[in-house]
Amino acid sequence: MSAFNSRSALLLYLACFLSASCGSRQGPPPSMPAVPVTVATAVQKSIPIQLRPIGNVESYSTIPVKAQVGGELVRIHFKEGQEVKKGDLLFEIDRRPYEQALHQTEANLNRDIAQQKQAEANLAHDQAQARNAEVQAARYAKLAGEGVVSKESDDQMRTNAQALQEAAHADEAALESARAALGADRASVERAKLDLAYCTIHSPLDGRTGSLQVKEGTLIKANADTPMVTINQIMPAYVTFSVPEDQLAEIRRSMSVRPLEVEAYIPSSSEIPVRGQLSFIDNTVDSATGVIKLKATFANRERRLWPGLFVNVVLTLGSDSNATVVPTEAVQTGQQGQYAFVVKGDQTVESRVLTVGRTVGRETVILLGIQPGETVVTDGQLRLIPGFKVKIETATPNPGAAKGSGASQ
Structure with a gap:
């Protein structure tokens, strides 16, 4: 019987405790101690208007290097991944077959020069005889x-004169043929010289070499499908990214006023961002995704941007002056939407439903619900209900005192 009474007393105690707990949501008990919280002050400041897409780094120029003549590769003058300048010697192909071809064409040229001279002499001789006849x-x-x-x-002399005249005409045709052959020989010599020059392959631009696809001793094919090496120019470099089509009008308007600054943040890097300028807007919106492609140019003197690298892009379009901002951690989400706890003058809190704008760094723009100068709770919201007294432990440093540097989301 005593055990039954003990259980009944325990259940009665728990019911009374739960009843008191449920009733406490209507307001704090008179003896409820102040809840420790941290706070910050809503401030009014100029906030940058920014877009923050993901971008991909592209080389300014990419050149696949191929041989224009075939032959044995006798020497490679650089190492994989080496920086090269425009005009630097990269490869040498065996020159001997092309030197011999050049000697042959030069010999043919000299022979045809002699034949042209002989044709000119024959023409002069026959023309003189024709005039005498x-x-x-x-x-x-x-x-x-x-x-x-x-x-x-009389008939014999007239016939002889006509024959010599025809011989002179034949000599003129032979001379024209010799001149044509001489022109072909000169072209062959120039082609042979060009082929010989192609045996040395030079860099077409300043850039960085990639992986070598050939080795010394390899038999090279002219204009092969696979390049011998690919050179990427990374100074300057491009960053390509896409933005929603509804931002296009604002981007074009801002770009017509001034050059638009673009920042590229390299993931897992604590260094300052790389800065460049927007240089290209595509001429077509992707109808499947509703985005448009943009491209920014970066000097990339420190070579921090590498082709293929994904970066966080910040495109600054302008600024929104006199915006009311609070720390982002002050904004909570409830059944009625987003809200924040505001500390009143008697050190109690009230809940305010908010209309928020974009987030810039660690700050959120408040469109409706909070005025500049009001104090908002930034930590300890889980222990609060409207009407609770609070004890300010440590005020959060005012983010409005520093210049906003993040990208809007």
């Missing part, structure tokens, strides 16, 4: 008219 034919025609020489002699 014409004079003789004219003289015999006059003598034949006077009856001094026979008609047969």
Whole structure:
């Protein structure tokens, strides 16, 4: 019986405790001690208008290096990953077959030069004989008219003059043929010189070499599908990113006023961001995703941006002056939406439903619900209900005293 009475007393005690606990949500008991909290003051300041997409680093220029002539690769003049300058020697291909081809074409050129000279001499000789024959034919025609020489002699001299004239025409054609052959030989010599020059491959730009795809002694094929090495120019460098299409009008408007600054934050790096400028807006919105592609150019003198690297991009469009901001940790989420606890003059708190704007760094813009100068709770909200007294332990440093440096979300 005593055990039954003990259990009944315990249940009665718990019911009374729970009843008191439920009733306490209507307001704090008179003897409830003040709840320790940390606070901050809402301030009014200028907040940058920023977009924060994810970007991808691209090289300013990418050149796959290929051989323009085939042959054995006899020497490589750089190491993988080495920085090279425009004009630096990269590869040497065996020159001997192309030197021999050049000697052959030069010999053909000299032969055709001699043949042209011979054709010119033949033409001059036959033209002189043709002129003399014409004079003789004219003289015999006059003598034949006077009856001094026979008609047969006159016909013979006229025929001889015509034959020599035709021979001169043939010599002119032979000379033109020799000149054409000479032009072809000169072109062959130039081509042979060009092929010989292609045996040494130089860097087409300043950049950094990638992985070598060939080794010394490899038989190189002209214009092979696989490049011998790929060179990336990373000074300057591009960062490509996409933004929602509804931001396009604001971006174009801001870009027409001034160059837009772009910052690239490298993940897991505590260094300051790399700064550049927006340089390209694509001419088409992606209809499938509703975004548009943008590109920023960075000098990248410290070579911190590497092709293929993903970075956090901050595109600054302008600033919103006289914005009311509070620390982001002061904004809570409840059944009625976002709210914050505001400390009143009697050191009690009240709950305010908020209309919030964007988040910049560790600060949130408040559109409605809090005025500049009011005090908000930043830590200890889980132990509060409206009307509770609070004890301010340590005030959070005012974020409005420093310049906002984050990216809006």
